[in-house]
Amino acid sequence: MNTNTKQKEWVFSDQRLQKLRQEYDAYTSEDFKVWQILFERQMPNLPKAASKAYLDGVEIVGFTADRIANFEDLNQILAKTTGWEVQVVPGLIDDDLFFGLLNNRRFPSSTWLRKMEQLDYLEEPDMFHDAFAHMPMLTNQPYVDFLENLSGIALKHINNPWAIQLLSRIYWFTIEFGLIKEDGELKIYGAGILSSAGETKFSLSNEPKHIDYDVRRILNQEYWKDRFQDKYFVIENYEQLYESLPEIESVLEEMLLEKRQ
Numbered sequence: 001m002n003t004n005t006k007q008k009e010w011v012f013s014d015q016r017l018q019k020l021r022q023e024y025d026a027y028t029s030e031d032f033k034v035w036q037i038l039f040e041r042q043m044p045n046l047p048k049a050a051s052k053a054y055l056d057g058v059e060i061v062g063f064t065a066d067r068i069a070n071f072e073d074l075n076q077i078l079a080k081t082t083g084w085e086v087q088v089v090p091g092l093i094d095d096d097l098f099f100g101l102l103n104n105r106r107f108p109s110s111t112w113l114r115k116m117e118q119l120d121y122l123e124e125p126d127m128f129h130d131a132f133a134h135m136p137m138l139t140n141q142p143y144v145d146f147l148e149n150l151s152g153i154a155l156k157h158i159n160n161p162w163a164i165q166l167l168s169r170i171y172w173f174t175i176e177f178g179l180i181k182e183d184g185e186l187k188i189y190g191a192g193i194l195s196s197a198g199e200t201k202f203s204l205s206n207e208p209k210h211i212d213y214d215v216r217r218i219l220n221q222e223y224w225k226d227r228f229q230d231k232y233f234v235i236e237n238y239e240q241l242y243e244s245l246p247e248i249e250s251v252l253e254e255m256l257l258e259k260r261q
């Protein structure tokens, strides 16, 4: 093991990382019903709206309406496709743990499901969002390579809240709210959109702006969490994300320097 590998893996011995697992037998019939309702409500919209990478991913991971995603099965599948894994976390976690896990190809996920009376509004992401919306994308190699290395950049600046805020904008407008152009048509790959029936429709409509992926513009773009975005950034392909990493790093450095002056 070289020094770099050791440094990268600090996260696994961090005291805050609890050894949690998905207690599949503890899911109640209400949980199964909630998963089924959300799945059946959203899935029919997606063949027309979602990126091919996501739809292929759903096939690969084998999600169905009658079965809450099982992380053990999922991990076996991901191990064979991109080498990623799902790491169970209690909910929102500190930024350094979050990016530390992603940088080690572990996707942090909660295991709890929203209740029947919260079908449309959630204060923080539940496992329907984390699993249904994020995990199929973990089968796409350039996408996960981007996620791993974007997190590596975040870790270099982890003690600088302004840098983390700027990098969160990239995460937000790609991983959570990204669109892609496929065969001349806009499609969704952002998980924040994929887990929301309302935003799926809205993001592809003529109401919001659709802007070509632009690192500098995103780094200068604030976002909001409590309503639909008024603009979405559109990539040409997933390689474009990965190839933009050096630019993310250099524009970030430039903006940090400006802030210091």
Ligand SMILES: [Fe+2]
Residues within 6 Å of the ligand: 125, 129, 130, 134, 176, 191, 192
């Ligand atoms: Fe998310």
